[in-house]
Amino acid sequence: MKAIIGNKRIKPVIGVQQVAASSDKWWHHPEWLDVSNVADNEINLLVGDFGVAAVAFTVIVASSGTYYVDWGDGTQTSHSSAAIAQHQYVVGSGKPCSLGYSTYKVRIWASNTITLFQVQPPTNYIPYSSTAVLPILEAYFGTTGLVNLNSAFMKCASIVAIILPDNLPNCTNYAYLCNTNANLRYIKLPSNANSAAVATGIFYSAFIIDKITLYNLIIGNGAFYSCYNLKELNLVNCTLASNISSAFQCLNQLKQITLPNGQNVTNASGMFQGSVVQQINNLENLGSRTTDVDFTNFSGGNPAPQNKTYNIYARISKIDIKGVDANNLNGA
Incomplete structure (x- = not known):
């Protein structure tokens, strides 16, 4: 999905981002980088250099392959499958934003099919274990070979938009995907999802999001617990656990x-x-x-x-x- 930059409907919100969303489009701050053009079997993240200015995640690649990261500041690294990639930014070295930070495009690709993405605490740069500090703002997936999204963005407090592929036929676990994503405004879930996929706690404590549409998933306990602002929920061809x-x-x-x-x-x-x-x-x-x-x-x-x-x-x-x-x- 293409981001629409600089639309007049942008509205300020509390926190580090300024966004507005509709049922089928996603608007972001006009000064943020546009990372929406994602290639097949790749992941693009939009990150800021606020807070700890550090990002960490793990990626699993089929056949024990290698994954690569362009961190958007001139740094590129390679990692074995399931290893944790971590990086910290020099504040102010990205695209400036009037909200008080710079943004960066993180590009992830691999030698074989990417089957899992999951955020991790940036423990190389902080003396405690927390994913809440990760300054990830948006995530775009071109990875149709994903098999597991369990806790992919667990407790990411800053993320506002997640765009998944239309087709994820092999992904069977969406549990806690957006658990405690306190600033999540928009998510696009696959319309062609595996009917055996479990969605326990998928939006647990996603306080602000107001519309969610799920397709084909098995809805489990705590799925929408404390979605305080949710006004519209469409469960298309779903079942209950x-x-x-x-x-x-x-x-x-x-x-x-x-x-x-x-x-x-x-x-x-x-x-x-x-x-x-x-x-x-x-x-x-x-x-x-x-x-x-x-x-x-x-x-x-x-x-x-x-x-x-x-x-x-x-x-x-x-x-x-x-x-x-x-x-x-x-x-x-």
Whole structure:
């Protein structure tokens, strides 16, 4: 996807970036480098030199190949598959930005198919282990051979946009992909995803993102926990894992949702606890007919009561559906 530079719709936001997004386009600050033109089997990152000004990640390459990194400041390095690449920038040596830092294009390519990318703490430059300090702003993937995105951007506090390929037929793990990405504004997930791919905790504590569309994935526990600003969620051809506890807990803006089929669900505890969701569609296909299902704290209407009738056709072992006064159980 091409970034659209300098669009008049840019709006300032709190933090290190200034961005605006729509359902099908991504705008970034006009003074940032454009890293959107990504080649096949390559990854482009946009990074800044704020904070620790250091980046670290690991890449796995098929057949124990080698991967290469152009850090965007005249430095290039090579690394064996699964080794950690780390680099620190001289502040001010990149493309200047009026927000108070410079930006750099990091280009990653390999001798064979890239199958995994995962951020790592830049421990060569800080005396503690944290990925929250990584100054990664955007990520563009041309890597259709990925097989694992587990924790790819775990706790990256600065990242605002992630653009994955349309086709990821072999990737079977999206767990915690955007876990605690507190400034994430936009993500494009593959429309052709592996139907066996697991998405447990994929957007856990992604506080700011307001629209998400997933295709073909298995939604697991904690998938959208504390997505406070989420207003639109589309689960296209998705299914629910057997454990879906806390998947939609603490959603402060989402008013309705259409659930994927989930007739193998056995743990729905806390599924909508503390959420303001007013309409849940396809509940009749939630829960096992053959195994007792735990619906403890399924729905607690905080900050607003749910005020609905629940039509659940499942074997229920425990159920707890209530509003703010803990008394408005309308049906089960």
